Amino acid sequence: MTLKDPEFAGAQVRPSPNFGERRGGPPDMLVLHYTGMDNADEALAWLCSERSEVSAHYFIYEDGRIVQMVAEEMRAWHAGNSLWKGEHDNNSRSIGIEIANPGHQGDYHEFPPEQIAAVIRLCQNCVRRWAIVPERVLAHSDIAPQRKEDPGEKFPWRSLFEASVGHWVEPSLATGGRFFQRGDQGQPVEALQAMLAMYGYGVEITASFDEVLEANIKAFQRHFRPSKVDGIADVSTIETLHKLLTSLPGMSGSA
The missing domain is CATH 1.10.101.10 (PGBD-like superfamily/PGBD)
Structure with missing residues (x-):
């Protein structure tokens, strides 16, 4: 399915050739990434290059602009070798969102408020339309912990939870002990x-x-x-x- 119109109001469209048919039912997971590249435009170009063999459904700039690359009903190539709840083909089960940030290998910094506000709006829309339960809004590192660190410890999961996106509890204080x-x-x-x-x-x-x-x-x-x-x-x-x-x-x- 070639993407022509955005499925999220206000998003721009830049189609990626890197997608295929989903295997199984509709998506029931949301997987969040950071791009891990210093330049956001270059990261988006890479996700839209046939040479890269990677993609995601959405890309979010630091200023909050949202770009859709792959239709949600299609299988984007963002999760890679991964595992969650015994399921290996998480690309078929998920909607992937790339968030512009250099990541741990670069100048890993806090995610700007404008960017997180856009992440929240997009996630709220996706989980509502696809009936994705909170505990299946995940980090790339959750499903590929030996390979990935994104979106990392600076990503404000608490803010998403307070906006009814994802699962969260107040973490216990690190006070030592066994x-x-x-x-x-x-x-x-x-x-x-x-x-x-x-x-x-x-x-x-x-x-x-x-x-x-x-x-x-x-x-x-x-x-x-x-x-x-x-x-x-x-x-x-x-x-x-x-x-x-x-x-x-x-x-x-x-x-």
Whole structure:
């Protein structure tokens, strides 16, 4: 389907050739990225270049301008090798939004208010039209934690939640206490893995704190406990994860 008119009012259109048919049903996830490039125009051009073999449905400039590149009913190529809730083909399940920011490899800075206001408006529109539940509004790092860090710990997930987009709880304060880290083994590590997997992260239940678990803990912290991103499962991280699980519909008291 060639994109001619924007599906979000006020968006510009710049079609990308990098898309295909969705496999399965309609999108039920929203995945947020940062571009990871110093120049926003160059990032948009790359997403619209056949040579790149990457794309997203939407692109948001720092000043709040929104560009649509791929029709929502089509499968954009933004998630890559990823896993969430046991599903690997997250491109088929999601709408991808690229947010202009140099990212960790550049001058990673706060997202401007005008940009976040545009992100919120677009996300509100998408989740309403596609009936996307809050816990399936995710970071690229959530679904690809060993490869990706975006949109990172400076992205204001709390602001989105306050605008009825995404899932969030007040993170527990990092105050020390018992913790688990790479190399640890045993039943507490197994319980931690089970909690992360229950939420959706792609971890196996091995009772061993390995590099995969560490990467998933960092991704979790970037999204839900951004004050300290170190891959160590301290009391604050575990308490925040437990609060998230028990706040899910139908999960009260079960985690």
